Amino acid sequence: MGTRSIKEVAQLARVSVGTVSNVLNRPEIVSPATRERVFEAIRELGFVRNEVARHLRVGRSRTVGLVVLDVSNPFFADVAQGAEAVADEHDTMMMLCNSAADPERERRHLDQLEQQRVLGVLITPVDAASPRLAQLSARGTPVVLVDSAAAGPQCSVAVDDRLGGRLAAAHLVERGHRRIAFVGGPLSIKQVADRHAGASAAVAAAVAGEGAELVDFEIASLGVAAGRAAGERLAALPESARPTAAFCANDLLALGFLQAMSLRGLRVPEDVAIVGYDDIDFAAAAAVPLSSVRQPRELLGRTAIELLLEEVSAGDEHRHRQVIFQPDLVVRESSKAVRRDA
Amino acid sequence: MGTRSIKEVAQLARVSVGTVSNVLNRPEIVSPATRERVFEAIRELGFVRNEVARHLRVGRSRTVGLVVLDVSNPFFADVAQGAEAVADEHDTMMMLCNSAADPERERRHLDQLEQQRVLGVLITPVDAASPRLAQLSARGTPVVLVDSAAAGPQCSVAVDDRLGGRLAAAHLVERGHRRIAFVGGPLSIKQVADRHAGASAAVAAAVAGEGAELVDFEIASLGVAAGRAAGERLAALPESARPTAAFCANDLLALGFLQAMSLRGLRVPEDVAIVGYDDIDFAAAAAVPLSSVRQPRELLGRTAIELLLEEVSAGDEHRHRQVIFQPDLVVRESSKAVRRDA
DNA sequence: AGATTCTTTTGAATCGTCTCAAAGCCTGGT
DNA sequence: ACCAGGCTTTGAGACGATTCAAAAGAATCT
Numbered sequence: 001m002g003t004r005s006i007k008e009v010a011q012l013a014r015v016s017v018g019t020v021s022n023v024l025n026r027p028e029i030v031s032p033a034t035r036e037r038v039f040e041a042i043r044e045l046g047f048v049r050n051e052v053a054r055h056l057r058v059g060r061s062r063t064v065g066l067v068v069l070d071v072s073n074p075f076f077a078d079v080a081q082g083a084e085a086v087a088d089e090h091d092t093m094m095m096l097c098n099s100a101a102d103p104e105r106e107r108r109h110l111d112q113l114e115q116q117r118v119l120g121v122l123i124t125p126v127d128a129a130s131p132r133l134a135q136l137s138a139r140g141t142p143v144v145l146v147d148s149a150a151a152g153p154q155c156s157v158a159v160d161d162r163l164g165g166r167l168a169a170a171h172l173v174e175r176g177h178r179r180i181a182f183v184g185g186p187l188s189i190k191q192v193a194d195r196h197a198g199a200s201a202a203v204a205a206a207v208a209g210e211g212a213e214l215v216d217f218e219i220a221s222l223g224v225a226a227g228r229a230a231g232e233r234l235a236a237l238p239e240s241a242r243p244t245a246a247f248c249a250n251d252l253l254a255l256g257f258l259q260a261m262s263l264r265g266l267r268v269p270e271d272v273a274i275v276g277y278d279d280i281d282f283a284a285a286a287a288v289p290l291s292s293v294r295q296p297r298e299l300l301g302r303t304a305i306e307l308l309l310e311e312v313s314a315g316d317e318h319r320h321r322q323v324i325f326q327p328d329l330v331v332r333e334s335s336k337a338v339r340r341d342a
Numbered sequence: 343m344g345t346r347s348i349k350e351v352a353q354l355a356r357v358s359v360g361t362v363s364n365v366l367n368r369p370e371i372v373s374p375a376t377r378e379r380v381f382e383a384i385r386e387l388g389f390v391r392n393e394v395a396r397h398l399r400v401g402r403s404r405t406v407g408l409v410v411l412d413v414s415n416p417f418f419a420d421v422a423q424g425a426e427a428v429a430d431e432h433d434t435m436m437m438l439c440n441s442a443a444d445p446e447r448e449r450r451h452l453d454q455l456e457q458q459r460v461l462g463v464l465i466t467p468v469d470a471a472s473p474r475l476a477q478l479s480a481r482g483t484p485v486v487l488v489d490s491a492a493a494g495p496q497c498s499v500a501v502d503d504r505l506g507g508r509l510a511a512a513h514l515v516e517r518g519h520r521r522i523a524f525v526g527g528p529l530s531i532k533q534v535a536d537r538h539a540g541a542s543a544a545v546a547a548a549v550a551g552e553g554a555e556l557v558d559f560e561i562a563s564l565g566v567a568a569g570r571a572a573g574e575r576l577a578a579l580p581e582s583a584r585p586t587a588a589f590c591a592n593d594l595l596a597l598g599f600l601q602a603m604s605l606r607g608l609r610v611p612e613d614v615a616i617v618g619y620d621d622i623d624f625a626a627a628a629a630v631p632l633s634s635v636r637q638p639r640e641l642l643g644r645t646a647i648e649l650l651l652e653e654v655s656a657g658d659e660h661r662h663r664q665v666i667f668q669p670d671l672v673v674r675e676s677s678k679a680v681r682r683d684a
Numbered sequence: 685a686g687a688t689t690c691t692t693t694t695g696a697a698t699c700g701t702c703t704c705a706a707a708g709c710c711t712g713g714t
Numbered sequence: 715a716c717c718a719g720g721c722t723t724t725g726a727g728a729c730g731a732t733t734c735a736a737a738a739g740a741a742t743c744t
Contacts, residue, residue: 003459003481003482005729005730005731006730006731006732007730007731015693015694016693016694016695017694017695017730017731017732018693018694018695018696018732018733018734019692019693019694020731021731021732021733022692022693022732024731024732025731025732029691029692030692030693031691031692031693034692034693046477046481048456048457048481049457049730049731050398050457050459050729050730050731051454051457051458051459051731052394052397052398052403052458052459052729052730052731053398053699053729053730053731053732054730054731054732055394055699055731056392056394056395056398056698056699056700056701056729056730056731056732057698057699057730057731057732057733058699058731058732059699061394063437063458071419071422071423071426071438072416072419072420072423074414074416074419077413077414077416077419078414080413080438081413081414081440084413084440088447088450091450091454093437093439093451093454093458094437094438094439095405095435095436095437095438096413096422096436096437096438097435097436098423098426105430108430108433109435111390112393112433112435114390115390115391115392115393116393116394116405116435117345117392117393117394135388139345139388139390140345224623224627255624255627256627258627259626259627281566282597282624282627284601285566285597285598285600285601285624285628285629286627286628286629287627287628287629287630287631288629289629347699347700347701348700348701348702349700349701357723357724358723358724358725359700359701359702359724359725360702360703360704360723360724360725360726361722361723361724362701363701363702363703364702364722364723366701366702367701367702371721371722372722372723373721373722373723376722376723391700391701392699392700392701393701394699394700394701395699395700395701395702395729396700396701396702397701397729398699398700398701398702398729398730398731399700399701399702399703399728399729400701400702400729401729
């Protein structure tokens with residue numbers, strides 16, 4: 001193993017370990033001659049500083065953990081990218097962990113991050129109220145909730161999901177739809193529940209134009225396959241009972257749903273309109289460009305890590321903050337047709 | 343900070359630190375009574391093992407780094423997912439790093455990973471021949487190349503990109519196309535160069551049916567926007583000079599390219615056929631379902647980390663291996679029309 | 685030359701955990 | 715009562731870097 005220590009460098013440069021450490025951390029206080037000699041030794045030995053030892057001594061890591069619900073959802077990739085950009089500027093590393101919406105995996109990741117004494121954790125929790133999170137933060141690891149509003153005393157960055165749901169459903173109602181499917185689940189995930197609640201409220205409010213209803217297609221996961229399955233279920237209904245529009249809790253579902261429509265020969269938006277959520281880049285490129293509720297993805301990530309770093313450096317006088325962004329609706333082909341009653 | 347050490351646990355449980363350590367690492371050699379007392383103390387104090395100190399002592403981390411060219415390309419998300427699944431089984435963490443195809447960022451990430459003394463590095467390098475990689479591995483950090491064949495003596499997992507390029511181009515030639523655009527770049531990225539070379543070879547081989555040619559649309563990056571730009575460029579050509587088909591170096595490009603076609607009113611596949619690469623899930627869901635060269639994405643990740651872990655545990659008697667998978671072509675709407683000459 | 689500063693360099697202590705030789709404690713045999 | 719041999723437990727080093735009080739050297743001033 002070619003891994004050399006500061007001691008060997010010191011020996012070769014004929015100085016003490018303290019001096020080598022100084023060269024590494026405050027080169028300006030070391031005389032130029034010595035400094036050069038030490039650099040020379042470092043080069044010659046191929047010395048690489050052991051961050052682990054440094055961290056042990058200093059007591060503070062340069063790594064933050066980011067735990068997301070689904071790495072392969074481009075929404076989270078974008079959030080991660082936003083966060084990473086900021087982390088980079090503070091030369092901090094990011095560990096990206098995938099909980100796959102499984103509380104057990106989430107717990108394992110949190111355990112590991114805590115054991116590593118990371119600087120802090122950004123997390124889109126499976127369950128924001130989980131005691132594990134409170135515990136983590138109580139024990140001294142700052143936690144920032146991402147895409148999920150904080151219940152307890154912690155920082156969080158979220159987008160108003162109720163509003164998003166409302167926007168989507170109101171739009172569909174306004175386009176003349178009276179029976180609207182909600183595709184999403186599990187409802188234990190806050191985002192899903194909120195989007196559902198928002199949609200539900202919007203549909204109820206439309207009661208003025210009497211009798212609009214939201215039909216739930218609850219599903220167990222949030223991927224393309226689940227969306228397709230829900231689409232199949234909907235397509236199998238007799239036309240009289242079939243919703244004329246679907247609001248999907250995210251774009252992956254919407255994409256899958258759209259595939260099912262085309263497989264079953266239903267036209268979008270004429271037979272069934274679709275609105276997705278997140279406005280990932282692929283939404284606009286879909287077979288039928290998808291209407292979607294847009295969220296500021298990178299900004300979400302950026303803001304989250306900024307809050308975290310702020311919390312770390314502020315120490316005691318840190319005041320937790322809950323940042324909430326507003327989503328907006330992007331209308332595309334998939335919901336453009338106007339429904340003239342049923 | 344509520345972070346307690348093994349020493350405090352020892353004190354509370356009235357045993358020595360050695361015993362606490364034993365309880366943690368080899369509970370079976372500790373008497374049940376003592377063990378229970380220690381566990382009790384751990385619980386009471388909320389003790390969390392300091393992995394950093396452990397690592398310093400043991401000299402070996404439980405983290406591997408994965409450096410990819412673009413986190414927001416679903417292809418890499420899938421590779422990461424495959425790798426993570428295996429890492430998980432060996433309770434090893436993964437640090438996902440994004441080089442964004444920038445050698446400078448890549449270097450920084452490698453520096454940091456080396457300083458952290460990670461168990462090893464999985465990397466899709468910007469430049470597989472970079473001396474930094476050889477150096478890393480020479481200094482004792484195992485490196486496995488992902489989606490890129492090893493030049494020097496290291497492990498690698500790749501897919502035969504020449505073959506992939508050949509399949510794509512041969513398919514287009516066989517469909518009657520004689521002037522085929524290649525959209526991709528920079529050619530300094532091995533995968534792009536190989537796909538190009540394969541396509542080039544296939545086109546040349548078709549010379550039997552005289553005069554097929556490959557027209558390069560070299561671009562600087564591999565995202566949707568670059569694909570769109572290339573599409574615009576192609577669409578701007580007079581019909582007589584315009585390629586009737588495009589082979590894109592990845593699906594993001596293909597998706598962007600497709601968008602440009604529809605913006606410019608060119609029909610796919612009638613006016614321009616498209617073949618992408620990677621077969622990400624979104625390819626099938628595109629406006630016109632995309633033909634694409636499929637790669638075993640998760641398998642790539644799984645295999646890479648398996649090789650890495652093997653190398654770590656085998657130590658000296660490890661023999662480097664270069665694994666190569668075969669891609670295959672998935673034909674969909676975007677290339678289905680047959681061209682009856684031009 | 686001697687006193688006084690200022691600049692450099694030193695080296696021991698420390699962070700939290702693991703390891704391992706040595707010490708302690710038991711049990712049973714004689 | 716004494717000892718051999720099997721469990722348990724102990725505690726003194728590592729591991730590699732940082733810190734900081736103190737020592738050593740240089741420079742400046744009387």
